[in-house]
Amino acid sequence: MKLLIKNGTFVTMNGNETIRDGYMVVENDLIQYIGKNKPIVESEYDEIIDGKNRIYMPGLVNTHNHAAMSLLRGYADDLALQVWLEDNMWPMEAKFTNEDVKWGTHLSILEMIKGGTTSFVDMYDHMDEVAQAVEVSGMRACLTRGMIGFGGEEVQDAKLKEARAFANDWHEKADGRITAMMSPHAPYTCPPEFIEKIVQAAQELQLPIHTHMSETQHEVMENEKQYGLRPVAHLQKLGVFDQPCLVAHAVHLTDEEISILKEHSVHVSHNPGSNLKLASGIARLPELKKAGVLVSLGTDSAASNNNLDMFEEVRLAALIHKGNTYDPTAIPAIEALRLGTIDGAKSIWLNDVGMLKEGMKADFISLNSNQAHFLPKSDVISHIVYSAGASDVQDVWVNGKQLVKNKELLTMDEEKIKFEFNARFERLTN
């Protein structure tokens, strides 16, 4: 399969490069050429696309989600994290069956792909359902069975066994589109010994670790009270940072903690929308960036966001730190877009995704630029960051395969997904 796109505007994320009236050649799963030169022979292509009125860019990478929780979108809002989680989310999630997770995940995947997200991280339960959904969807994903350590050693061991089995079954499967991690849910939900066991398993399986960390002030204080350490030192002590590690949130950090994260090359998934909605606070993104910590963006679940539009997270990352620090240069547009693309890919150890460049995987999207909010033709990166949204996505390719064409999802039945999803919600709430 050989595809030529001509006359397109390409935001490559190779530095701040924008190629206007350019060409891109995709052969099978790889980008073979991108640049200003017109190929002489057009006949050798299976498909030629006229990219006029289209902006091409790498697909967005969502580095923190619990996809099945779309079933709880709008179910409980405007509550503090602990109340929201313990009194509203957990009781409902306890009812979730395989089928619920299946259709909740399908709906989130539908929303994510159509909105230009090509890779995502998912931490949840019933993970076989999630992996199967990813496999059929054509997306890329980094998946992990999230382990909450309540209920004693037997329950913990069963969960760890399940997490290991999942990783064994799915790591590097689905044409290499699925990878796995190991996940203690959070320091406040996992006893230290359990976290150590998980770290050991991650070492044996040679897998990264993903966890929630320092999301709220309350959590940090409680951790200090219970263990005499703030979460960063606590996780460091338990060996979590000795493995490749991606932590979600990291809102409440001291300068010293930022240095520890940098020293151990810990990756941070910044979730601005969720952190604002749950009133967790505003993460120290400018300081994290300045220290050289690799930061990416996540929506968190649709229950705390409440959509899975990664353009919004990019925009929030660009906006809120300016307003919060009185510095209009705090996070420039190109930096925010990097968080959502190339840095997202690196954050989940994908080194051939997130940039339009020869030899990279063909994970890319097109936006319809023939709309008022993309005009005038001034700075296309500014338009993407400050003005675009999920609904501007016209086409999506992952691994060289087209998943969305003219806003239509090709790999899954959208109406069936919405129907089944609604039925699951009815069952859960009646």
Added chain:
Amino acid sequence: MKLLIKNGTFVTMNGNETIRDGYMVVENDLIQYIGKNKPIVESEYDEIIDGKNRIYMPGLVNTHNHAAMSLLRGYADDLALQVWLEDNMWPMEAKFTNEDVKWGTHLSILEMIKGGTTSFVDMYDHMDEVAQAVEVSGMRACLTRGMIGFGGEEVQDAKLKEARAFANDWHEKADGRITAMMSPHAPYTCPPEFIEKIVQAAQELQLPIHTHMSETQHEVMENEKQYGLRPVAHLQKLGVFDQPCLVAHAVHLTDEEISILKEHSVHVSHNPGSNLKLASGIARLPELKKAGVLVSLGTDSAASNNNLDMFEEVRLAALIHKGNTYDPTAIPAIEALRLGTIDGAKSIWLNDVGMLKEGMKADFISLNSNQAHFLPKSDVISHIVYSAGASDVQDVWVNGKQLVKNKELLTMDEEKIKFEFNARFERLTN
């Protein structure tokens, strides 16, 4: 003309009322009925719409904009307000002709209407062009010639004469869809004597006053240095608050200043997107609300936002104050939506707009709810505030007349507007 909408979901903004499977009757420019009762005789209607998979709600009200500045979208970003304004915006705006303002405004109106905004405030120059654009578009608008007082008394008098003439020509015109205000641009651009003259003119003409106020810390400090007063006391002293008054921004306020605004029934247009982008700060919305100040939402211009999507402003108002105060109940979803609808209408002295209720003007929109990000059918107000965007708008009516049908603008030629707009941008930058 008599219209019946059946089987719709209606978010009325009459309290937090949501009517599912309801009916709405519109006769000419007014809502004649809304509720659960099915009309017995369907034959008396000129049009019957099946509202299945549609959410109907009042149109959004954007209470601060400079529409023509869409020509400068993406022209200069990530700069401090004074640098952005004085070194980038003003030199370009000085080049604007009637034609530039015409097509810049047309493009903004196109973006606003298609995105569900039915009323807007515009403060600019070449205002006849703006009023003519509003007239043909079918929108509602509260318009004002913004007066910058640099250049001496003669220039000031000429501007004031122009502003008076504009108000005389256009106030309550276009079937009553256009109203006028008088606008000293800001305390930092207008000498006190000029502001007093404008106040006097507003009194004579019985028009409200609109101005920028306390947008940045820098402005507040400079005002104190120059006049010995912070902007609120300064404007109060000049009589600005003795007229009905709408101030934009009001980011930097003391408790005492909030009390003064309340006492004088000053309305505040909160512009969260622009304030974040220009690093002006985060306004004290929870305190303003608590004090009983009437607050609404504005996008500000597309040059500092950078889109005119009022759903985003509603969402930002709901999100950022939670994150900034660690209080998840700071601005509940329904409160945020009120800012963008009914309170927006009240802010510009429209008492028959902003709510779906018998006797109110038929300014309303429909959203396509058959999309992943509107599911499950849990809390529709939550979905609108936390998940919706301009692109979800399917239909728009203003004053009982349909302006957008299935995403297509009926009153203006979209392709022509984009073409002319692009040509104006080319001229300005070459």
